[in-house]
Amino acid sequence: MTSFTVIGHTACTDASFPLDDLPGKGGRMDLLCRAVASSLFLSHGIREDTTCDIMLLGQPHPGRIIRFDGSALRSLSPDERNIASSIKRALAIPAGKTFREAGPGLLTRKGTLADQLSEKHYAVLDESGVDIRKVATEELPDAFLLSDNRNFSDDEMELIRDIPKYSLGPAIVHADHAIVLILNEIDRRRSGWI
Amino acid sequence: MTSFTVIGHTACTDASFPLDDLPGKGGRMDLLCRAVASSLFLSHGIREDTTCDIMLLGQPHPGRIIRFDGSALRSLSPDERNIASSIKRALAIPAGKTFREAGPGLLTRKGTLADQLSEKHYAVLDESGVDIRKVATEELPDAFLLSDNRNFSDDEMELIRDIPKYSLGPAIVHADHAIVLILNEIDRRRSGWI
Numbered sequence: 001m002t003s004f005t006v007i008g009h010t011a012c013t014d015a016s017f018p019l020d021d022l023p024g025k026g027g028r029m030d031l032l033c034r035a036v037a038s039s040l041f042l043s044h045g046i047r048e049d050t051t052c053d054i055m056l057l058g059q060p061h062p063g064r065i066i067r068f069d070g071s072a073l074r075s076l077s078p079d080e081r082n083i084a085s086s087i088k089r090a091l092a093i094p095a096g097k098t099f100r101e102a103g104p105g106l107l108t109r110k111g112t113l114a115d116q117l118s119e120k121h122y123a124v125l126d127e128s129g130v131d132i133r134k135v136a137t138e139e140l141p142d143a144f145l146l147s148d149n150r151n152f153s154d155d156e157m158e159l160i161r162d163i164p165k166y167s168l169g170p171a172i173v174h175a176d177h178a179i180v181l182i183l184n185e186i187d188r189r190r191s192g193w194i
Numbered sequence: 195m196t197s198f199t200v201i202g203h204t205a206c207t208d209a210s211f212p213l214d215d216l217p218g219k220g221g222r223m224d225l226l227c228r229a230v231a232s233s234l235f236l237s238h239g240i241r242e243d244t245t246c247d248i249m250l251l252g253q254p255h256p257g258r259i260i261r262f263d264g265s266a267l268r269s270l271s272p273d274e275r276n277i278a279s280s281i282k283r284a285l286a287i288p289a290g291k292t293f294r295e296a297g298p299g300l301l302t303r304k305g306t307l308a309d310q311l312s313e314k315h316y317a318v319l320d321e322s323g324v325d326i327r328k329v330a331t332e333e334l335p336d337a338f339l340l341s342d343n344r345n346f347s348d349d350e351m352e353l354i355r356d357i358p359k360y361s362l363g364p365a366i367v368h369a370d371h372a373i374v375l376i377l378n379e380i381d382r383r384r385s386g387w388i
Contacts, residue, residue: 020214023273030273034228043343043366078368079217079224080274131387149237169378170385172237174272180374184363191364193325 002186003143004052005116006035006175009150011056013064015091019081026084027058031148033083034176039183040070041078047183053116054087065111066090066102073105113159117145122163124152125178129165132182137189139164144182146175196380197337198246199310200229200369203344205250207258209285213275220278221252225342227277228370230262233377235272240264241377247310248281259305260284260296267299307353311339316357318346319372323359326376331383333358338376340369 010027022030032054039052047070056064066087068076076086090102099107116122120143132140141164152160168181188194204221216224226248233246241264250258260281262270270280284296293301310316314337326334335358346354362375382388 020275022275023271030275034231034272037228038371041368041371043368077217078228081214081216081224169381170387171378171381173374173378174235174237177232177235177374180367180371181378184365184367184375187363187365193364 001142002047002050002183003120004035004039004050004146004179004182005055005122005143006032006052006146006148006179007055007113007152007156008032008057008148009153010058011054011148012058013056013061013091014059015088017084017088019084019088022080022084027056028148029084029087030080031175032056033080033087034174035146035179036068036083037078037080038176038179040068040073040076046070046073046076050183052179055111055113055116056091063110063112064091064095065109065116067099067107069105069107071105074103076105113145113156117159117163122160123166124160124163125168126165127167127172129167132166132168132185133194135166140186140189144179146178148175195336196241196244196377197314198229198233198244198340198373198376199249199316199337200226200246200340200342200373201249201307201346201350202226202251202342203347204252205248205342206252207250207255207285208253209282211278211282213278213282216274216278221250222342223278223281224274225369226250227274227281228368229340229373230277231272231274232370232373234262234264234267234270240267240270244377246373249305249307249310250285257304257306258285258289259303259310261293261301263299263301265299268297270299307339307350311353311357316354317360318354318357319362320359321361321366323361326360326362326379327388329360334380334383338373340372342369 090108123141284302317335
């Protein structure tokens with residue numbers, strides 16, 4: 001099982017955001033939608049052993065987590081608008097501190113970064129980190145934390161200070177592209193390609 | 195310079211396709227938009243040494259090519275809707291057999307796959323191909339041909355029969371994700387990471 005958590009620092013937490021303006025009124029919801037697609041879609045199917053949690057920190061109710069669970073998802077398409085529709089569906093139900101189902105493979109709860117980090121063995125991506133291709137397979141973590149177009153905040157940096165840092169290559173890429181590279185590395189290790 | 199050509203077998207060739215239905219009425223235009231974004235966007239900028247040609251083969255005028263040229267693009271955002279707006283702008287101008295500008299870094303012409311293949315040293319992706327990580331740097335091609343969610347047609351297969359075939363890993367991924375993996379490999383070679 002591989003898990004991704006992507007922080008959306010400005011992502012809207014009210015179900016009323018318009019599907020026609022994901023970058024603006026959605027608070028860069030477009031980027032989170034692409035991160036979900038990168039986490040879950042293969043050419044002809046869904047990665048059933050992968051989850052993608054997006055952490056929405058925008059107004060009006062910052063601190064909402066929405067989980068897309070590949071093992072249970074049904075009828076999700078990879079386009080931004082379709083994934084954003086699922087996000088709206090999840091935002092439309094009341095959320096407490098434990099996950100509640102908003103649809104097959106679509107779960108939501110309130111939560112903080114500290115909550116997320118306490119649940120799994122996370123790594124983050126950092127240009128000064130160890131090249132992921134050089135990390136021993138048994139050391140690869142189960143969970144990866146990524147940020148949207150903003151850098152981690154000072155508070156977030158404090159929380160992730162001591163967790164492993166990996167780099168993916170010389171170019172700094174968007175979160176959705178980083179997820180593609182991580183999954184390729186994991187696929188190769190699991191299948192004995194490396 | 196790295197060039198991508200992505201075939202959109204059903205992609206609409208009339209500027210009137212709705213931005214609200216890129217997968218359906220757009221003929222999987224969503225996938226082509228994501229391929230453009232994967233080709234051109236870094237975390238903080240555009241890949242100026244990269245072009246992405248999308249080849250639209252849907253109705254009503256199959257055989258339209260739209261080029262996004264990273265060296266000249268201005269004010270493009272990575273979300274599907276924004277890129278689709280540029281595609282609509284390019285489709286709205288008449289096209290002949292040579293490229294014509296529809297905006298900065300946005301060019302269009304009529305053309306066939308044979309035309310494209312005659313212009314550069316192409317490779318295609320194929321699960322039975324040579325692992326791209328094992329290809330010598332000097333043998334890496336300048337141009338890559340990819341297909342949308344459909345396989346290459348019989349006619350296309352005939353045209354690409356003799357060009358090099360590379361694979362990216364054990365999992366078969368969407369065209370936009372394949373582009374991310376190719377560019378990472380090229381970035382690593384150019385920067386001496388491998």
